[in-house]
Amino acid sequence: MSVHDGSAQPLRHLRVRKEYGHIVLEFHGEIDILASLEIIPYLDSATARPEPHIVIDLRPVEFFDCSGLRLLYRARRRVLARGGQLHLLCTHELTLRVLRVTGLARLLPPAASLEEALARPEATSGTA
Numbered sequence: 001m002s003v004h005d006g007s008a009q010p011l012r013h014l015r016v017r018k019e020y021g022h023i024v025l026e027f028h029g030e031i032d033i034l035a036s037l038e039i040i041p042y043l044d045s046a047t048a049r050p051e052p053h054i055v056i057d058l059r060p061v062e063f064f065d066c067s068g069l070r071l072l073y074r075a076r077r078r079v080l081a082r083g084g085q086l087h088l089l090c091t092h093e094l095t096l097r098v099l100r101v102t103g104l105a106r107l108l109p110p111a112a113s114l115e116e117a118l119a120r121p122e123a124t125s126g127t128a
Helices: 035-045 066-081 093-102 114-119
Strands: 014-019 024-027 029-031 051-055 062-066 085-089
Touching: 014 035, 024 035, 024 066, 024 114, 029 035, 029 066, 029 093, 035 066, 051 066, 051 093, 062 093, 066 085, 066 093, 085 114
Parallel strands: 024 051, 029 062, 051 085
Antiparallel strands: 014 024
């Protein structure tokens, strides 16, 4: 499945768009094991190219469990292996708490908006 082929049916848990030269993977609703199975092929497609510029937007997420964390770690590993950039958007307090408690917020600092994320150099690679 390609994030660029335009033929994909609307997905329940994911919207894909391009913004500021980045592929934005916008997660929706409850991000659990079933949602992750829907998202993985698109995440892998988006992160397969050299030097991918990816934004994962968690702002529309209502529930986020360990399956969601695995998606973020997978995206980070794949983007860093290809010399790209990964940004994370998140404003939901419970999801932010999960990111902080697990330490992922240190590796992939969440921002409240795309403009804020792109302006923060520490968030560009997740190598902190």
